[in-house]
Amino acid sequence: MSVHPQDGERGARQLVELAVSCGRKYQSPQTGFVHLHYQMSDENFRDTIPLLENTLMALALFRTHSVDNVKEGRSILERLLFFQGEEGNFPVYLHEYPHCRDRYLATQLLQPLYWIQKNYGGVLGKELEGCLEKAVKKLLDYTASLTDMPYPIVLRVATVKLAWGRLLSDKELESEGEAELELLREKGPNRWWMTPRVLGEFLVGLQMVYNDIEESPWEPLWQHLADTWHRESLTYIGPGINQRQWMGEPQSNLYDLYMGYLGGGYSHRAFQVTPFQLRAALIQPAIKALPVRTLPFKVSGELDGRKWQVLHHKKFAVSVIEQLEPLDSSLQYVFHPLQIVWGDANQTHSFVCQGGNSETIHYDLQESGDLSLHFKLNEKANTDDFAKALDVTFFVDDHPTLKKTIAGKPASVFHLGDKVQLTDERLQLELMFTQKGSARFCGHVQPGNRPAQAAVFGERRFCSFDNQVCLRAVQRVEPTDIVVEIKVK
Secondary structure, X not given: OOXXXXXXXXXXXXXXXXXXXXXXXXXXXXXXXXXXXHHXXXXXXXXXXXXXHHHHHHHHHHHOOOHHHHHHHHHHHHXXXXXXXXXXXXXXXXXXXXXXXXXXXXXXXXXXXXXXXXXXXXXXXXXXXXXXXXXXXXXXXXXXXXXXXXXXXXXXXXXXXXXXXXXXXXXXXXXXXXXXXXXXXXXXXXXXXXXXXXXXXXXXXXXXXXXXXXXXXXXXXXXXXXXXXXXXXXXXXXXXXXOOEEOOEEOOOHHHHHHHHHHOOOOHHHHOOOHHHHHHHHOOOOOXXXXXXXXXXXXXXXXXXXXXXXXXXXXXXXXXXXXXXXXXXXXXXXXXXXXXXXXXXXXXXXXXXXXXXXOEEXXXXXXXXXXXXXXXXXXXXXXXXXXXXXEXXXXXXXXXXXXXXXXXXXXXXXXXXOEEEEEOOOOEEEEEEEEEOOOEEEEEEEEOOOOOEOOOOHHHOOOOOEEEEEEXXXXXXXXXXXXXXXXXX
C-alpha cells in the first residue's frame, strides 16, 4: 500500500488543464467545436467534428469549475445531443449523421457522460439534464444489444452498466454489470493486460466503479501495473505483445498519463500535444499511488503458453517473451520478443527485437540483465530479396549520443563472432551472433525503421528513426539455429 505522493485532487486538476489545453489546440473559433480527423490528426486537415473528443472537451471544461468554462461545456453538450441516431448510437463525426459507423462509440460516450451527470448534473439546468437523461437511456439500450465484443469492449460495457446502474438506481442494470465484470476478473491476465493502450482504457472503466482499485477484486491488475512500469525511463516494460513506436520513443497514449499520475512522474513525450490528451479528462483523483518495488527485481509469467520475464534495474529494464510459432499478420508489426529500455523523463530509449524469419525464439535472462536469444530458422532463405533475407533483426532508436562500433571500431558490416557495440552516455549493449549450422551470413548496422514504427507517413514517410542491427542470409538451405548473446553494461 502506498499513499499518493501528491494531493490527488491537485494532480487530477493538472491533467484536466492538460485536456483543456489540448482541446483549445484543435478547437475552431467559428464553431466552438474540436475539429480533427482520426486518420489525419497529424496533418492540417481539420474540417471534421468528432463526437467523442467534443464530449471529452465538455467534461474537461466542467471539471475546471470556471463559470465561463462550465457555460461553454453546457453549450457543447447541448448541441451534441441533437445528433443521436434512432437506434441510440451517435455518428463518429457530425457530418455523418444519421449514419453511425462505429458500433462501439456508444460505449465510449457513456464514460464522460457518466462523470458529467454524476458531478455536474445540478448545473446543467432542467432542460439539458432531461435531454441528457433521455440520451443516456437510449445509449444504454443500444449498448445492451451489442454482441460478439472483444475483451476490452466487454470490460468497458460491464463497468458502464455497473456505474450507470448505481447512478440511476437501476438494480437490474447494476447487477448485470457486476456479474459481467466478475466473469472477466475470473479469467485473469491475458494479452490485453500486456497492451499499454488498452491498460489505460481499463483504468478509465475501473475508476468508474472502484474508489480504490488496489482494494478491489482487480488488485492483481494493480500489481501488474506496478510490475510493468519502469520508473526511471517512464515507460511500459511488460511482455511485448502489442506496442507501437512514435519516432524516437514509445508511442504515448492514455496509459502514460495514468502511470505518470499514479507513479509520480511524467515523461516529456506525454505532454507533446496530441488528441489523446483530451482523454485526460477521464482520469479521476486517486487515493493511492502505485507501490514502489525494491530494485533490482524480476517478475515472470506465462501467456498463451509463452513464458515471459521482466527484469528491473535502476538504469534499465529488460522484457522477454517466447515466440513459439511463426507470427500471424496481427502480430507482425507489434510483437516484441525482446525489449530493453533506458533513459529519463526527457528521452526514453529502446533496443528491441522485431521482425526476421524465425520460427521460434527462446531466451535465457540473467539477473545482471545479460541474456541470450535462440532463434530457430527452418525455411530456405530467400537470398534474392535483401529485405526477406534478414533472418534476425534488432532495432535501436537513433539519437545523437549513440555510437555504433564493431570490434571497437566504426563499421557497418560484421560477421558471426564479431562484437557489435551500441553505446550512449547511459548504457552499452554488446551483441555477438553465432550459429549452429553451415549457413553463410552477413551482418549489417544500418538505418531502418522497426515494424512497430507508427510515424512513417505523410512528410515523414521516407524518414528513418531507428538503427537496424541485422543478420542477412547469404546462403541457407537447411534449418539453422542462431544464438545472440547480449551483454548490458
